[in-house]
Amino acid sequence: MKTWAAHLAVLALLLAAGFLLSPYHMTNLARILVLATFAMGYNLAFGYTGLLSLGHALFFAAGMYAAGLPIWHAGLAALPALGLGLAGGAFAALAVGVLALRTAGVSFMIVTLMFAQAGYLTLLYFNATTGGDEGFALPATGRRLFGADLSTDVPRFLAAWAIFAVTFLATLALVRSRFGRVMVALRENEDRARMLGINPFTTKLGVLTLSGAASGLAGAAYAILFGYAGASFATIQYSILPMLYVLLGGAGTVAGPLLGAILMFMLIEAATEVTSAWMFLVGAALVILVLFAPKGILGALRTRLRGLP
Amino acid sequence: MAFGPFLLLALMEGLVTAAVLALAASGLALVFGVMRVVNVAHGEFFMLGAVIAWFVASLIPGPAWMAFAAALVVAPLAVAALAALADALVLKRLNYDPEATIVATIGLLYMLQQAALTVYGPDARPVAAPFDLRLQLPWFGYSGYKLFVIAAAAVVLAGIWALMTHTRAGLVMRATQVDRDVARAFGIDVDRVYMGTFALGAGLAALAGVLIVPITQAHYLMGGDPLLLSFIVVIIGGLGSLRGTLVAALVIGLSDGVISMFFSPTLAKILATLLVALVLVFRPQGLFGTRT
Structure with a gap:
């Protein structure tokens, strides 16, 4: 009960923060919430189940294009497009998982990386349909939700917050369920979990599909809320980003x-005022985290404060 | 141009790709074989080799061949020193844990890319070829320098093979590869072997970068493609096997040349990446490796 209250308080705080901030920062917060949704999807696979993937950009982009292409070509509305994005990400993850989960560890990382790279190149190859490297802007008709125009600050923020909130609470419910404990058991000791009668393959496939669904939802939301889809979202950089967020905040925490x-986001924002070398910052953050704080901030806190989910 | 000569041209271009690729990939294979480390920053060492070659060439006056010869020596040594530093400061502290080192080398990749962008700038810049020789075939003229690249790569690879099979250093490296604890028990300084291997692997990538720069120009983002192709080659050749790596470099380089010329470079890369994923899934020991 206490845990649920704490997480609901986080959501309320985010909602209040959005309205207290300036319109510019409100949009930034909306962007952060969408990217955090993506990272929560990544966290299900990496943080809870120990599946270190380098291919989540594929799931993000699958959602983005599954939502964006019908809006662009067929004038679909935003709500069914979000559903398509979720399904697209889940399907991509299921298809990759069936093959990639036959491997583990380093091989799994490389296989997911290669599938994501093939997906990115495929987007470039069919540039007549996908817009290739330049991408496309989503028409205004596909950016209306319940009568509100998502290209304006307040509806955009509310939509981002709602999508984040649903994923956040769903993640919490999932990891506190029996299935969630099975996920952690697989991460901690796969052989022992197998002896207890758990099928590692189907469990991991289920997790990866859920993870892909969240990533796809985030990709679709990103395209619809910010009005642009492009192949750059399928590059390896967008696989690294959620990993960085999860490592920094704490893998295996909601x-x-x-x-x-x-x-x-704040670190890069602060750094760009001083220097344009933000890539250096990302790189240094990765190295420092993996060297000195492999459990992330909340992970380090959890070892002190027991009971953090 | 008729089909025959066109195919010949495609094969020759593929051979140049294969030669450079074999150098870069053997560095990656060496590091993976001996240290079990997947070095994601390998492509950046390649890029640094090319960029340092440009700096050396623009600093040294005189004939092009002198500047190029200097770059051939300076760039690999500088990159090897940098790699040794990265090994001591980061990889060793991670105790070479496979997954942690991947994350760390991704961080290294970003840092090196940003450093190159800041110091060298966003432009692609050429380095003059050491000599200007055109080989006139009946159907088309061909750059003599590209043939030199193939020869140079062959010589270096022969040297690596000799190093691994006929010297004490090679013996020590192979012993560490088989079992690092036993190697340590026999008095081998495993830390030094690791540092040397990492430096050697990086130096090979840098050397490939220097050799390619008169053909493609130096650019701070040029490390991406060689990294991907080296991964492909190393995996198809069987992780860590030097001989498999060479064969795979030839196969991938030649088919890349042919498919790129007759269809599209993007299609060639899609096929190669899918091939790798499937090889890893269904034949994890590589097409040419043996199951251990």
């Missing part, structure tokens, strides 16, 4: 991805 996304 609020970790959000914390990581906010902190990294």
